[in-house]
Amino acid sequence: xxxxxxxxxxxxxxxxxxxxxxxxxxxxxxxxxxxxxxxxxxxxxxxxxxxxxxxxxxxxxxxxxxxxxxxxxxxxxxxxxxxxxxxxxxxxxxxxxxxxxxxxxxxxxxxxxxxxxxxxxxxxxxxxxxxxxxxxxxxxxxxxxxxxxxxxxxxxxxxxxxxxxxxxxxxxxxxxxxxxxxxxxxxxxxxxxxxxxxxxxxxxxx
Numbered sequence: 001x002x003x004x005x006x007x008x009x010x011x012x013x014x015x016x017x018x019x020x021x022x023x024x025x026x027x028x029x030x031x032x033x034x035x036x037x038x039x040x041x042x043x044x045x046x047x048x049x050x051x052x053x054x055x056x057x058x059x060x061x062x063x064x065x066x067x068x069x070x071x072x073x074x075x076x077x078x079x080x081x082x083x084x085x086x087x088x089x090x091x092x093x094x095x096x097x098x099x100x101x102x103x104x105x106x107x108x109x110x111x112x113x114x115x116x117x118x119x120x121x122x123x124x125x126x127x128x129x130x131x132x133x134x135x136x137x138x139x140x141x142x143x144x145x146x147x148x149x150x151x152x153x154x155x156x157x158x159x160x161x162x163x164x165x166x167x168x169x170x171x172x173x174x175x176x177x178x179x180x181x182x183x184x185x186x187x188x189x190x191x192x193x194x195x196x197x198x199x200x201x202x203x204x205x206x
Contacts, residue, residue, distance in 0.1 A: 001027075002027055002028070002029050003027060003028050003029070003050045003051060003114060003115055003118045004028075004029050004030075004031045004047070004048075004049045004050045004051075005022060005028055005029065005030050005031065005049050005050065005051050005052075005053065005114060006030070006031060006032045006033065006034070006040070006043050006044065006047060006049035006051070006052040006053065006074075007019060007022070007030060007032075007033040007034075007053050008033070008034045008035070008036075008037075008039070008040040008043070008052060008053060008054045008055055008058070008063070009033075009035070009053075009055040009058070009079070010035045010036060010055060010057075010058040010059060011055075012035075014055075014102075015033050015035070018053065018079070018110075019033070020107075021106075021107040021110050021111070022110070022111065022114070024107045024108075024111065025107075025111035025115075027111075027115065028111055028114060028115070031047040031049050032046065032047045032049065035058070035059075036058045036059050036060040036061060037058055037060055037061025037062060037063065037065060037066045038060050038061055040052070040054065040061075040063075040066060040070065041061075041066060041069065041070065041174075044070050044073050044074055045073075048073065048074060049074055050074065050075065050118040051074065051075050051076075051077055051097075051114050051117045051118050052070055052074050052075070052076050052077070053077050053079040053114070054066075054067070054070070054076050054077070054078055054079065054080075054096075055078075055079060055080045056078065056080040056081075056082040056087055056091070057080070057081075057082055063078065063080065063091070064087060064090050064091055064094070065151070067090075067091050067094040067095055067096050068094040068095050069173060069174035069175070070095075070174070071094065071095030071096065071097075072095070072174050073174060075097040075117050075118060076091075076095065076096045076097055077096070077097055077098045077099075077100065077113070077114065077117045077123070078091045078096050078098065078099040078100065079100050079102070080099075080100075080101065080102065081101065081102050081103075082101075083101045083125075083127045083128070083131075084131075085131040085134060088128045088131040088132065089131065089132070092128075092132065097117050097121075097122050098113065098117050098121070098122045098123040098124050099124045099125065099128040100113065100123065100124070100125050100128070101125040101127050101128060104125040104126065104127070105125075147190065147191060147202070147203070148190045149187060149190055149191075152173075152183065153183055153186060153187050153190070155173060156169060156173070156180060156183045156184065156187065157187055157199065157203050159172060159173075160184070160187075160196060160199060160200060160203075161200050161203050161204060166180045166181060166184070184196075187199060191203070
């Protein structure tokens, strides 16, 4: 059975290298590639690959900020130079199926680990395994964004301002509708409003 794969990395050279490695296995089919987190989300919506190879450090939205969203749609295999404990723990706790560090695999082993990921396994590089065994580390909370909203709440509020319904927002952000409602309640509290109309006025006038 052919395994479909998406490749996400902000480096054109790295993407081309990965495409070449994956192309050595006739059982793998690359169905799309992306250079940042926003493009990755669009790729997953459009192509629904069996496995998404995801870099950590990228412009606009990095890999760590979208793992939980994408993991609801497909299996995520982190593929990156980033090997610090905090990034590894965050990716795995947010739903990544595996974590590979560049320089620890060749074409044959990469293809094998992609197929293993698609079948439900959780491949990790030795450095990632050691980080997991050491246990979680303290993570600094994300700083508050516009008007005291978190990065996720800003995304939700932008969609509210576009007139999107809760169900539309949930589909767009790969969230449960109940989660969207919780975000909206927190947004209303932060903005000091009680209706969507008031929230939009407050948001657009910021």
